[in-house]
Amino acid sequence: MSLEAFQHSEPLTLGVELELQLVNTHDYDLAPYAEDMLRLMLKTPLPGSVVPEMTTGMIEVSTGVCHSSSEVLGQLTQIRDALVKSADKLNIAVVGGGTHPFQQWHERRIYDKPRFQELSQLYGYLSKQFTIFGQHVHVGCPSADEALVMLHRMSRYIPHFIALSASSPYVQAHDTAFDSARLNSVFAFPLSGRAPCVLTWEQFGQYFDKMTRTGVVKSMKDFYWDIRPKPEFGTIEIRVFDTPLTIERAAALAGFVQSLAAWFLAEQPFTPAEDDYLVYTYNRFQACRFGMDAVYVDPASGEHMPLREHIVRTIDHIARHATGLGASGALHMLRGEATAGQNDARWLRGRMQDEQLLAEVSRQAALRFRGGT
Numbered sequence: 001m002s003l004e005a006f007q008h009s010e011p012l013t014l015g016v017e018l019e020l021q022l023v024n025t026h027d028y029d030l031a032p033y034a035e036d037m038l039r040l041m042l043k044t045p046l047p048g049s050v051v052p053e054m055t056t057g058m059i060e061v062s063t064g065v066c067h068s069s070s071e072v073l074g075q076l077t078q079i080r081d082a083l084v085k086s087a088d089k090l091n092i093a094v095v096g097g098g099t100h101p102f103q104q105w106h107e108r109r110i111y112d113k114p115r116f117q118e119l120s121q122l123y124g125y126l127s128k129q130f131t132i133f134g135q136h137v138h139v140g141c142p143s144a145d146e147a148l149v150m151l152h153r154m155s156r157y158i159p160h161f162i163a164l165s166a167s168s169p170y171v172q173a174h175d176t177a178f179d180s181a182r183l184n185s186v187f188a189f190p191l192s193g194r195a196p197c198v199l200t201w202e203q204f205g206q207y208f209d210k211m212t213r214t215g216v217v218k219s220m221k222d223f224y225w226d227i228r229p230k231p232e233f234g235t236i237e238i239r240v241f242d243t244p245l246t247i248e249r250a251a252a253l254a255g256f257v258q259s260l261a262a263w264f265l266a267e268q269p270f271t272p273a274e275d276d277y278l279v280y281t282y283n284r285f286q287a288c289r290f291g292m293d294a295v296y297v298d299p300a301s302g303e304h305m306p307l308r309e310h311i312v313r314t315i316d317h318i319a320r321h322a323t324g325l326g327a328s329g330a331l332h333m334l335r336g337e338a339t340a341g342q343n344d345a346r347w348l349r350g351r352m353q354d355e356q357l358l359a360e361v362s363r364q365a366a367l368r369f370r371g372g373t
Contacts, residue, residue, distance in 0.1 A: 003208040003220075006144030006201055009234030010065075012261055012325070013140035014254050016072050017062040018243050019053055019133040020083070020369075021095040028362035030057030030103045030131070031092050034111060040086035047075040050083075054116050055108040055131045057100075059083075065140075069255030069330045076247040084370045093366035096250075097344065098133050098168030098182035098242030101358040105129045105172070126189065132182045135165060135241035135250055137257045140234055142265070144201035151227050151236045152197060152272030153264050154257075155280065158226055158240055159287035159296055160311050164334055165241035165253055166291045167344035173358060179291030179345035182242050183284075191217070192224040193281075197274045204229070226284075240284075245344045245368050248333075255322065255330030260314075262321040270300065292341040311338040 024031040034056045041050045047064040061083070063075040083094045108128040110120045123130075141147035166179035178184065186192050198204050211217040220228065226240045238257060244250045263269065279297040286294035287307060294307040315322075315335045322331045337343060351361045 002212075003205045004231050006147065006229070006231040007234040009140035010067075011140050011142045011265060012067075012258055013235075014066045014069070014072055014258055015048075015063055015138035015233070015235065016066075016076065016250060016254050017060055017136040017138075018076070018096070018247075018250060019058055019060050019135075020243065021097065021100050021133060022057050022059060022087070023093050023095055023100070023362060023366065025091055025093055028093070028095075028359045028366070030055075030100050030108070032056035032109055033090055033092050034059050036090055037083070037086055040089060041082060044082045044085075046079055046082055048079065050079070052111045052113060052116075054111060054119070055128060056111050057103070057108065058131060058133065059094075066254075068326045069251045069258065070326055072254045073247060073251035076251060080247050080370070093363075094369055095362060095366045096133070096167065096243045096245040096369050097348070097365055098166070098180060099171050100131070100133075101170035101348070101361060102173040103131065105131060123189070126185075129185055129188075132168070132185050133243040134182065134186075134239060135243050135253065137238045137241065137254050138230060138233060138235040139238075139257055139261045141236060141261075144204075144229075144231070145199065146265070147229050147234075147236050148199050148201065148204060149272060150261060150264055151195060151229060152199065152276065153270065154227055154236065154238065154260065155194065155272070156276060156299060157260060157314065158280070159283040159294060159307055160314065161238060161240050161253070161257075162242075162284065162287035163291045163294055163307055164256070164311065164338065164343060165244055165249070166288070167242040167245055167348065169345045169348055170352075170358060170361075175349070175352075178289050179343065180242050180288040183240065183288050186224060189224045191222060193226065194277060195223070195225045195228060197272065197277065199272065242344070245347065245365055246371075247369075249344070252330035252333050255325070255327035256315070256334055258325055259318045259322040259327050259331060262325060263318045266321065275299070291343055291345055292338060308338045308341055311335075
């Protein structure tokens with residue numbers, strides 16, 4: 001199979017996907033209600049889509065094409081409200097967060113869809129362990145070559161995205177000591193991590209042809225990279241975000257991505273190079289492990305600094321682009337939380353410290369998703 005053509009998209013448009021937890025309202029464990037939720041959601045006309053995910057206790061929602069973070073929030077609000085209404089009818093709840101805090105992977109069931117069954121056969125128990133929950137953000141690019149350059153520029157900010165969205169400190173009833181433990185599960189898959197540093201679509205096509213000839217890759221879906229091009233949409237797709245606990249945070253993160261992309265397109269601030277990736281895995285680990293307390297190594301200068309300081313510095317630098325996109329409020333929210341060293345992982349640990357019961361933490365997270373706290 002040859003690489004498909006990179007489709008036209010309007011530059012800086014956004015699309016957001018959220019993978020969400022379905023939990024019962026008895027003990028707040030994951031509940032296998034995806035099929036019932038899909039059936040009920042079909043009755044409500046909505047932007048974007050609602051589709052199944054790997055296992056039956058999860059569901060994925062997506063917006064349509066949006067032009068601003070406020071439009072993202074508007075569409076996610078419609079989808080969220082319909083999800084909550086449908087969940088109430090089933091006596092279940094919908095929850096954000098990158099992991100369910102105490103579900104047992106061996107109890108999960110693979111959703112009955114050919115691709116999911118195929119992946120289950122290939123990856124074995126990893127497929128059920130893939131009951132994790134992420135946010136993906138698509139941003140429109142002017143051309144295929146500019147998409148690849150944007151992808152590699154955006155890679156410098158992967159730690160920022162991880163720390164700002166981190167919401168997966170608990171796995172199977174244990175505090176992992178990571179703010180984002182979810183990404184450790186993603187890293188277990190082959191063809192995860194970073195994309196190859198090629199800067200033209202012709203070079204990328206050559207790489208893709210080599211990979212397909214090995215038989216390891218059949219389509220772009222086989223790449224689990226942190227950021228990957230999506231030629232069918234004319235976008236790049238950033239995949240490292242944990243699903244936030246609120247749709248407001250999800251929309252704000254999309255506004256941050258859009259503002260960065262606007263800066264890249266307007267000012268061409270630096271040329272990506274392979275050397276950018278010398279500290280990539282270290283920075284990624286730091287953000288997963290320590291969140292807002294991570295150390296960030298600037299790939300250009302080698303300077304070490306607190307990640308939260310670099311987040312604030314970056315937001316201030318791109319503020320004028322955010323203003324032009326109507327994203328100033330979104331970035332103001334993220335800047336305030338970075339300055340305070342706060343993220344959803346901290347919120348979850350705070351609730352656990354107060355309640356001493358993970359089921360109660362999940363119950364409060366469900367209220368937070370529906371706008372209750």
